[in-house]
Amino acid sequence: MPPRARSFILYRLLAAATGVLCVLIGILFVVAFLDRALFPVFARPLFATDFWGYYLLAFAGAVLFAWGGCLLSAARAPRHSAGIAVATAAGLIVAAIVRLLAWYSGEYRLAADQLRAEAAVLLVAALGFVWLHPPRPRRDVDEPAPHA
């Protein structure tokens, strides 16, 4: 298999896996909010936070859901969603920096190694998005697509 085809497949796998993960976590956050605020299903709230924390979780869940959808779209048509790879890499790097700052803050001492491991995984995934995404066709960059 030629290297370009291999990186193409790897990129699609990476985008699909990240997208599915984002969608699942997004659904979890929204369900946690609904469980806490409206329809108690679980014996206890899913996260140890207050009502404003759940409000922000629901918002983050909606954003993750949208992000996951974009990634799944990128996995389906990588050349026509090249910008998603760049945006995703930027988001993953920011998420890794947040984890390192959380480590340094001292407040997350008991989860310290977990934060470091998460940061490392996010950075490796960001490198994957940077190096594996295929170049976009010139038509997308320079001129509008012709109408059928």
Add this chain to the structure above:
Amino acid sequence: MRDTPAAPATGRPSVAGKIGVTLLCVYLLAVTLRIDGCYRPDAAVRDERPEAGPAVGTTFPAFELADVSGTRIALRGLAGKPVVLAFVPSLDWSPPTKARVLELAAAFAERRDVVVAVVMTEAQATPRALTFVREHAAPFYYLVDGSGLTAALGLQGEGPEGAPAALPATFVLDTAGVVALRDVRRDPRTWLAPEMLLDTLARRLACDRRREATCV
């Protein structure tokens, strides 16, 4: 629309941008690996201010301080149990101190036979410090020194803007209030590992039991 690897790709990737992002990621990965060098527990006892605070084998001076809820706590009221006194610079602006207190909380969470008291100066009992105390509900007394105990012991330093703050220090007192271990430092970025405190307490409690058996 589905893409294939063979689709024409005439756009030129920005190699410089890729290399820049890669360098950033590699730097952050190195930080991830080495970040625990910023602050950490220390297995060895240090005494960087020998003149400050009572020496090992002497009785800790009596004190009575208010805890964060306003209740007055006296050292003599804690008699009968070993006491760990942790003087902390700040639970507001000092990340290593927060990490130290959380490690203490984890180590002593199940120890009902030991009293742990965290002491901070009144100037450092800020709203953010009190929020930290409330959110991390550790089984500790959080004592606010408004009576000059820290200064009288020689354990007072300076925080930001010159506000008085305690030096990072830990004292283990036996059931009679005698100092069994002292660890006084100038820099909060290292602290005595809780395992060392537990080890000292175990040896002191064993010693107390032997003494009782002898008495009987």
